Amino acid sequence: MKKILLLLLIIPLSIMAQRDGGYEPMDSKVWFKNNQEYTVKSKELASVKDANKHFKLGEWAWDSGLEDEAWEQWQEAIKIDKNHKSSYERMGFVQNDKKEWVRPGKVNKDWIKKVDKSNMAMDFTIAIEDDADDDFMEEFSWRIKRLSWFIWDLTEGQVYLRNIKVVDKSSDGRFIIEKGKLTQTLLQGGGAVCYNSGREDWLVKSGGRCYVRIFCHEFFHGIFGLPDERHGCFCLMQGGLYGIKTPDLMLCDKKGHRESTVTPTSCWELVVKKYPHMVHPNKVAYGKAPDVNISIKNN
Numbered sequence: 001m002k003k004i005l006l007l008l009l010i011i012p013l014s015i016m017a018q019r020d021g022g023y024e025p026m027d028s029k030v031w032f033k034n035n036q037e038y039t040v041k042s043k044e045l046a047s048v049k050d051a052n053k054h055f056k057l058g059e060w061a062w063d064s065g066l067e068d069e070a071w072e073q074w075q076e077a078i079k080i081d082k083n084h085k086s087s088y089e090r091m092g093f094v095q096n097d098k099k100e101w102v103r104p105g106k107v108n109k110d111w112i113k114k115v116d117k118s119n120m121a122m123d124f125t126i127a128i129e130d131d132a133d134d135d136f137m138e139e140f141s142w143r144i145k146r147l148s149w150f151i152w153d154l155t156e157g158q159v160y161l162r163n164i165k166v167v168d169k170s171s172d173g174r175f176i177i178e179k180g181k182l183t184q185t186l187l188q189g190g191g192a193v194c195y196n197s198g199r200e201d202w203l204v205k206s207g208g209r210c211y212v213r214i215f216c217h218e219f220f221h222g223i224f225g226l227p228d229e230r231h232g233c234f235c236l237m238q239g240g241l242y243g244i245k246t247p248d249l250m251l252c253d254k255k256g257h258r259e260s261t262v263t264p265t266s267c268w269e270l271v272v273k274k275y276p277h278m279v280h281p282n283k284v285a286y287g288k289a290p291d292v293n294i295s296i297k298n299n
């Protein structure tokens, strides 16, 4: 009896210890299996013009740890039905007085001015080497918006995307969507890599359907020069975040960082060292991220 009690006590404690460290990624084998199942299901639905069916596949993807795939389906649903309520709600939108779908919260304009002044509002070009069609541009614009929300939340309102140009049939940009990889998924080799990490001339190369969290990871390599965290620290700079949902993503700080000889310093400490005007935690009520001004040049 005593033994059983002790076991019962130890198990919850070990789970708590894990939670305290941050993420609890899914078993990668399960995640890969779900991903393959999604590929089949989404192909079956590709030409079906039924918003509810796409919404439901989105729900399945979300529950299966496939967040970007869920977004793909919810976006498909609102393409078919411009006011697909459930899809907008699952993407975190609310309807305002004018019946427009917007993200909740307010933009703190005074704070944005400060961020602009500190040169942390990003203006750059994303160059697509292939010839992209309007559908691709529309879907890709969602990735850019989501990327700015990721950046804003993870930097606690201190960096955002301001003016982003998207140009196809070009190789001249900060982000380059490589030739032949336009519609490649992550598992088909459409992942991303950052070059010249932490230097003025940083550069990201990627596929056209790369996960937004990976775009964000590469962006943080670029502007902050953060190293990869492959040593047990639960942080966006670690790979293999299978099934982790956006609200649970974080950039590690001194308290949460798991040290190793390769990465002795937490990400937030490195960020503040490179940009001493940045603070963590940021106690200002910085509000929601301002809208990204996306201009598309479809050549």
Ligand SMILES: [Zn+2]
Pocket: 217, 218, 221, 227, 228, 237
């Ligand atoms: Zn990396």
Ligand SMILES: [Zn+2]
Pocket: 229, 233, 234, 235, 252, 253, 256, 257, 258, 265, 266, 267
């Ligand atoms: Zn860390």
